[in-house]
Amino acid sequence: MFVRDNLLNKIKSLPDAPGVYFMKGSRSEVIYIGKAISLKKRVGSYFVSHISDDPRRTALVSKIRDIDFITTSSEAEALILEAGLIKQYQPKYNVAIKDDKAYPLLKLTINEKFPRLFIVRKQKDDSALYFGPYTSVRLLRQALGFMRKIFPLRICRLMPKRVCLHYHLSQCVGPCAGKVSAPQYHKIVENLRLFLSGQKKSLLQKLFLQMQESASSLDFETAAKIKEQITALNSVSIEQKIKNTPVNALNQLLKLERGQLVIEGFDISNIGGQYAVGSMVRFKNSQPEKKAYRRFKIKTVKQSNDYAMMQEVITRRYTKTLCTTLTMPDLILIDGGKGHLHSVSRCLNKLHINIPALSIAKKFEHIYVQNYAQPICLPHTSKVLQILMRVRDEAHRFAVSYHRILRDKSIFIAIICGFLFMK
Structure with missing residues (x-):
């Protein structure tokens, strides 16, 4: 009962x-x-x-x-996700979809020079990739239409000598008329494979790096197209979303039994804008990864503005070199209140990075979660609160220690210069 x-x-x-x-x-x-x-x-x-x-x-x-x-x-998106999860977990009571060969599948013809994606009823013993099975061909057609807008592979069975209507509708990149090179086309194929395999997070990270590379080489047209792909993929809610209470959202984000949760904590330390520094610490499985710690000397903010300083640190962490040398975390934790979290969230949106972020304020230990107006108050015995406080305190310690190094160095230089001047 x-x-x-x-x-x-x-x-x-x-x-x-x-x-x-x-x-x-x-x-x-x-x-x-x-x-x-x-x-x-x-x-x-x-x-x-x-x-x-x-x-x-x-x-x-x-x-x-x-x-x-x-x-x-x-x-339609639920259909794609359902099939992948059934294949992953093989649940006892999903026997029908596991065994019945009549259910529709998606076929990606990687054995062709310019692969296609289409719906089939039976899996053949060939070198193509198959995804599914799916329980509804109607919804699968809807999902296929959506994917063709983001991953515009050719649709024609035989390669024509000139572009067709699909090219003009931006549903094909036109390999038949040489509108795209083979390497560029296969980048689209690989991105589609990642998407259908449920590796959306890896795909978004890869696209973001491709967009930066295109912009750096002044290929702004390609960068704009990749940005459109990122925006479209971010609208696909394949990641888990809890919509009832902020406490449930926090519990889902911090399922410590996963064992591999990676949290990156950030803090700022300065005196009236002077000797301003930022810190990043990284915890995996509730333990610090000190080799991954990073410290930042603030370069673009001259006045005392914690929000702007935090945005600089977040931008430097999640772009260029650091973005490639360190894998993305599962969660970002900010030492601060609601304003700090809002500032960081805006920065992450500009960077097209879809990573959950929290902030935790000192004294009352209020936890602020993205998209929730009211903070969460957990008892001090809570394991969730304890791990968040530990990450926050370590980020604070690391920032303050770097700030003191710069301040003491400056004071030492001033004393030496004063001594030499007196002479």
Whole structure:
């Protein structure tokens, strides 16, 4: 009775939005994965009544001990995500989609000079890449149309001698008429493969670097096109989004049992704008990675402006050399309040970086989460609060130590110069 009441309470907090839901068993194993136009209505329908004509469904409901979900911006996107997750987890009660060869698949013909992406019903023993299976061909067609706008591969089965209507609609880059080189075309193919494999984070990081390279070589047209791709991909909500309460959002972001959570903490230290420095510390699996620590001497801000200084540090960390030498974190933590977080969020948006950010204010230890007006107040016994405080305090220590080094060096030089002048 307690388990059922707990599940019903969880269902009430589900969003009325499209997405993918996970049914979990007594050992937290995933036993079923499904998609929905409305997560609240679809998951709730399983618990409307104990009576069911389908014995498999009755057996499934009796085994459910927990429910998780991922929201998407459309049902078509939920379809793509659902297929990848079923392939990854192989849930017990998704037997039909695991075994039935009649379900549609996506085929990427990497064995061709200029590969195509299209829907098929059967997987052949060839050198092409197959993704799926998917449960709805209607939604798959919608998703395919969306992907062709971002990854404009050729559609024609036979290569014509001149561009067709798809080229003029920006749904093909025109390899048939030499409008694109083979290496450039295969960059699009590789980006599409990453997207279909669920590696959106790696893809966005790769596109961002490509955009910077194009801009550095003054190829602004290519840079603008890549920027459009990044914007379109950021609108695809394949990452998990919790829309009920900020506490749930924080718990989802900081699932410490994942064991590989990487947090980067930032802080600023200065006296009236002088000897201004920034620090970055990095924690993995709740432990500091001191080799990855970085310190920044503020260069562009001359007055006392913590917000502008923090934006400079964030920009320098997530662009150019540091962006390639250090992998992206799972979470960014700022030492400060709501204003600091808002400033950093705007900076990340300008850089097209989609990494969750939090800030934690001293004294009352209020935690501010992106897109939530009210702060979170956790008890001091909370493990989540303890790890955040540890990262924040380490970033503060590292910033203050560098600030003192610069200040003491300046004072020492002033004393020496004064001594020499007296002579």
